[in-house]
Amino acid sequence: MSRIDESKEFIPVRIAVLTVSDTRGLDQDKSGDTLVGRIEGAGHILADRKIIRDERDEIADQLRAWSLDPEIDVIISTGGTGLTGRDVSVEAHRDVYEKEIEAFATVFTMVSMDKIGTSAVQSRATGGVTNGTYLFALPGSTGACKDAWDEILRWQLDYRHMPCNFVEIFPRLEEHKRRK
Template sequence: MSRIDESKEFVPVRIAVLTVSDTREAADDRSGDTLVERLTAAGHILAARTIIRDERAKIAQQLREWIADPAIDVIISTGGTGLTGRDVTVEAHRDVYEKEIDAFGTVFTIVSMKKIGTSAVQSRATAGVAGGTYLFALPGSPGACRDAWDEILALQLDYRHRPCNFVEIFPRLEEHKRRK
């Protein structure tokens, strides 16, 4: 099972939070607030935060801008992962992925099943890597953000987590670009 190796030093990660919504503003962005509270309480750094409407091209453009920013290691978006016509976050994420982290959606579904039962099938949570940056697309509810952070991301974004974690392979995400 997983564990935290207390003999290792914690490594803070620089995380950007993107809320995708046609209706939310900073004053009522509860899902974004949930993510910010959790990531900062864990010792990570909030590198950027914004809200964007459910428009695929705009979402993908924001993702690309943050991927290009060397001060951002991870992007977590919330909202737009459902099944309605305006839910295009997953498509925008996939527009920029170099590699998809297929198991993330599966693990998120398992976590969600414990909380909301078969309603978990309505989520299209996804994750991937682009430009040496991890990207995670979460549903737009505070509960889903809590579950994803507490059950998956808090551990995988902790360098001390064993047997493995996302942080320890940061240096290798773009090794294919190095000259041999």
């Protein structure tokens, strides 16, 4: 159940979108377009957008660079989460995470089960945190991007969402790096 506390002010989040594909360019990037439309439609800011090949080190390097950029709060990648040999987004994300958000994969699987049944077992969506930045790896289908945004991320990236959300804990994501 999702509730919005209308007494709170909406806080736009700066989100970068990374499409992982060996074959697509921006003009064929329907999943990236889907995410951008939903991000901007919700009132958030598209901080950056790129397409990168299915290469683990290149993906991880881009995630690290964006996670260190103070103008980016959240990174959402699409593509490369499947089971084939070229699907390395999950591994690249995990190379970068300081903490994994295990429940993101669980909730995504629950949402997917409602839409695609047992085929949901083939998805390896993941989420995590590094350098005070949230990172999410979504499958490359537009349906998966819609489901992840509409059912999970739109709520968790809205400061007004009750009883809790990702935005309200931004200030505490790096408290372990402060001196005591």
